Amino acid sequence: MAWIVGKREQEIIKVVNEYLKTVSSELKAAKQLLKAYLSKDTQDIETLTEAVRLRESNADSLRRKVESMMYSGAFLPNFRGDLLGILESADKVANRTEYFADILELQTPEIPDWLEDTLIRELDLSVESYELLMKAIKNLFRDLEKAAEYVIETEKKEHETDIVERELLKKIFSMNIPLAQKMELKELVQTIADISDRAEDCSDRVEIVLMKRRV
Amino acid sequence: MNLLYILPAIFLGWVLGANDSVSVFGPLVATGVVRYRIATLVSSFFVVLGATVGGGPGITTLSKLTSLNLEQTAVAILAAAVSVLIMILLRAPSSISQSIVGSLIGLSVATGCGNVNWGSLGEIVALWIATPLTSGICAFLLYKLISHYFRKIKSVQAQDAVIKAASILGICYGSFSLGANNVANVTGPLTGRLMSVDTALLVGGISIAFGILTFSRRAVLTVGKSIVALDHFSSLISVVASAITVWVYSIVGVPVSATQSIVGAVIGAGLSRGVGLAEKKTLLRIVSGWVFTPVSAGILSAALFSILKILRGG
Numbered sequence: 001m002a003w004i005v006g007k008r009e010q011e012i013i014k015v016v017n018e019y020l021k022t023v024s025s026e027l028k029a030a031k032q033l034l035k036a037y038l039s040k041d042t043q044d045i046e047t048l049t050e051a052v053r054l055r056e057s058n059a060d061s062l063r064r065k066v067e068s069m070m071y072s073g074a075f076l077p078n079f080r081g082d083l084l085g086i087l088e089s090a091d092k093v094a095n096r097t098e099y100f101a102d103i104l105e106l107q108t109p110e111i112p113d114w115l116e117d118t119l120i121r122e123l124d125l126s127v128e129s130y131e132l133l134m135k136a137i138k139n140l141f142r143d144l145e146k147a148a149e150y151v152i153e154t155e156k157k158e159h160e161t162d163i164v165e166r167e168l169l170k171k172i173f174s175m176n177i178p179l180a181q182k183m184e185l186k187e188l189v190q191t192i193a194d195i196s197d198r199a200e201d202c203s204d205r206v207e208i209v210l211m212k213r214r215v
Numbered sequence: 216m217n218l219l220y221i222l223p224a225i226f227l228g229w230v231l232g233a234n235d236s237v238s239v240f241g242p243l244v245a246t247g248v249v250r251y252r253i254a255t256l257v258s259s260f261f262v263v264l265g266a267t268v269g270g271g272p273g274i275t276t277l278s279k280l281t282s283l284n285l286e287q288t289a290v291a292i293l294a295a296a297v298s299v300l301i302m303i304l305l306r307a308p309s310s311i312s313q314s315i316v317g318s319l320i321g322l323s324v325a326t327g328c329g330n331v332n333w334g335s336l337g338e339i340v341a342l343w344i345a346t347p348l349t350s351g352i353c354a355f356l357l358y359k360l361i362s363h364y365f366r367k368i369k370s371v372q373a374q375d376a377v378i379k380a381a382s383i384l385g386i387c388y389g390s391f392s393l394g395a396n397n398v399a400n401v402t403g404p405l406t407g408r409l410m411s412v413d414t415a416l417l418v419g420g421i422s423i424a425f426g427i428l429t430f431s432r433r434a435v436l437t438v439g440k441s442i443v444a445l446d447h448f449s450s451l452i453s454v455v456a457s458a459i460t461v462w463v464y465s466i467v468g469v470p471v472s473a474t475q476s477i478v479g480a481v482i483g484a485g486l487s488r489g490v491g492l493a494e495k496k497t498l499l500r501i502v503s504g505w506v507f508t509p510v511s512a513g514i515l516s517a518a519l520f521s522i523l524k525i526l527r528g529g
Contacts, residue, residue, distance in 0.1 A: 009372045076375045076447050077247030143369045213374065215362040215448045215488070 008074035012066060012083075013141045019062040019087065020134045023094045026055035027127045027195070030097045034123055037104045038116050045105065052101040059094045063087050082209045086137060089202035093130055096194045103191060109184040115171060119189070122164045126195035129157040133199040136206045148210050154203040161196035165189055217409055220285055223293035225422040228401040230296045231311045232262070232426020234303055234434050235397060238457050238477035239389035241435045242450035248382045255431060257383065258390040259424035265394025266420025267413075272468030273399035274406050274415060282330050283323060287520060288404045291318040294516030298508055303434050307504040310472035311400050313343060314512040319404065321513020322520055343505070346460065346471045347479025354456035354483030361452060362487075378447050385451055389458035390427075393473050394420050396465035403470070449484040456480040475505065 029051040036044035066087060070080045103109065111119065136150035168189045172182050240254040283291065295311070295318035302309035316339055323331045368374045398419035406415040445453070457473065457480040464471040478501055485491065 005370075005372045005376050009375070013372065075372065076378060078447060079371060079375060140371050144371070145369075209371075212446065213371070215358075215365050215446075 006074065008069070008072060012069050012074050015062055015066050015069065016083070016087070016141075017138060019059055019066065020090070020137060022055050022059045022062060023090060023097075024131065024134055026052055026059065026094055026097050027130055029055060030100055031120075031123055031127055033101055033104060034120060038111065038120075049101045049105045052098055056094045056098040059091065063091055078212070079209070082205075082212070083140075086202060086205050086209065089198070089205050090133070090137070092198040093133075093195055093202065096191060096198055100188075100191045100195065103188055107184060107187075109188055110181060111185070111188075112175065112177070115168065115185070118164060118168055118171070119192070122161060122168060122189065122192050123195075125157060125161040125164060126192055126199070129154055129161060129196040129199040132157055133203050133206070136203055140206065140209065144210060144213070147206060151203045151207045151210070154200055158196045158200035161193055165193035217285075220289040220405065220409055221418065223289045223296060224402050224405055225418065227292050227296040227299075227311070227315070228419055228422025229426035229430065230299045230303070231397055231401060232259070232423040232428070233430035234299055234309065234311060234426075235393055235423075235473040236427045236431035237434045238454075238461070238473035239393055240386045240454065241477060242445050242453050242481060243382045243386065244435050246445055246447055246450045248378060248447050248450060249386065251432060251435070253383075254386055255428050257386050258393075259427045261387045261390035262394035262424045262427060263417075263420040265391035265396075266398035266423065267394075267416045269391065269395030269465055270398040270416045270419070271412060273396060273465055273470045274403045274412055283319065283404075285405070285408055286523075287322055287326070288319070288408075290520045290523065291315070291322045291516045292404060294318045294322070294519050295512045298512035298515055301511075302504055302508055303430075305504075306433065307500050309501075309504040309508040310343070310474045311397065312339075312470055312472040313505060313509040315400050315404070317509025317512040318516040320509075322516040324513070325517030326520055342464075342469060342471055343475065346464070346475045347482075349463075349479070350457050350460040350476040351479035351483030351486075353460055354453055354480040355487040357456050357459075358449065358452045358484050358487035362448070365448060375447075378451055382451050382454070385454045385458065388462070389454055392458045392462035392465060394423060396461045396470055397423065397473060399470040445481065445485070446488075449481075449488055449490075452484045452487075453477060453480040456483065472505075 029048050033045065033048035033052060036048055067084055070084060074080070075083070132150050132154040136147045136154060139147035139150060169186060172185045172189065175182070236255070236258055239258050240249060243249045244251050244254050292315065295314040298314045298318070299309055299311055316336070320331055320336065365374070365377070368377060398416055401419035401422060402410065402415035403419075406412055410418065454477070457477040460476045460480070461471060461473050478498075482498075
């Protein structure tokens, strides 16, 4: 069917894929950042925080590019708004990831050793949620049935992240540390979980698009 | 003087183009699948083609309805056109067929100067009921059938491209059907008396096309947006189902209401998808327009004729 698809649509799909890839690389940088932070590698922390910010900013530019391309008349009007809504929603994942980097760089929370592995696991799950969301969005342009499957997978992954988040919060508040530190750790844990939550919110939008197109 | 009698027919054609273009591309333009300007250009070309190529069988049907003279027929046509124009301005797209029939009957009854063929009238009224039902059923079934294949298209961009291309083809076919079927309403009553069949088809077709090009926006947005919440696929199905209905009637030589046809089709497609009426008030307004139009056209034509009579001193 690719032969009947217009050039404008192909170009937009290309930029959307680029956008999704940029957010994905932002999340990968965030993962490296957490590891560098936990190993107290100061130089890497600075470089990786900057990398997260730069990718978030690049993603913003790409999203704006899609917006302006979209209103040149590509796709049918219903889908134009839908796709922009999906990208705006995905952008919240990118924003939250940047906020996570800010917490590490600016607040420098003190993370107890025995919390480290679970924290890394929580971030891994959040990143995996986004990766599944990315597949769902990409499959809007490849295979709508697969897109629906990835939406369900994203929801499941978000649920897994929630469980780890609660486990972490329970541990934090059972620890014998100052309340200020508890609150700081709580914010960090919740920010990581938010990445997954926002990926799921975005997958809900993808699901609505799929339902609207169901004939 | 004879040329003066053609003017009301051209006026009616213009109003018909404005009113009935809804049935051809209303839902497609209202949902943004096709741009208004492109739709009107394509549609006006195919209306003329449909009128001249396929308009023959239906053109004599209306001339059998009454035995009014040329002047009375021209007055009836003018009254029909004015009635529909008023309905367009009130944002209630009405039926040209009903308007012209109401107008001819009203003039015949009120002035007592023409015999009404009540048998023909009965058949025509039965068609007014049959048309939206036919198009509704057609849309319902067409939706079920086409959606089965449409689901096999995997991606958003391919689905959108198919809908865009099919919509343009749908407009071509719908316009051709409209021209073939509805040209009879415009110049049918004058055919054989004032102009030959070929001239009647051409004059009727061009005047409808002119109406589409210059005055269709208002009616298009009323029907396209207000009856049910339409998605692109349902819009396309409605237009094609309506075109099939009008085309079938034009093959058997019966002018039907394209407006009734699209309203039926829009509801049929909606029901097939499991979507009910968006605004029952709008539907009520449209249906009451179907009753109000022939009655008001009849009264208006009788009044116009009486005024003419008085002006000429009895």
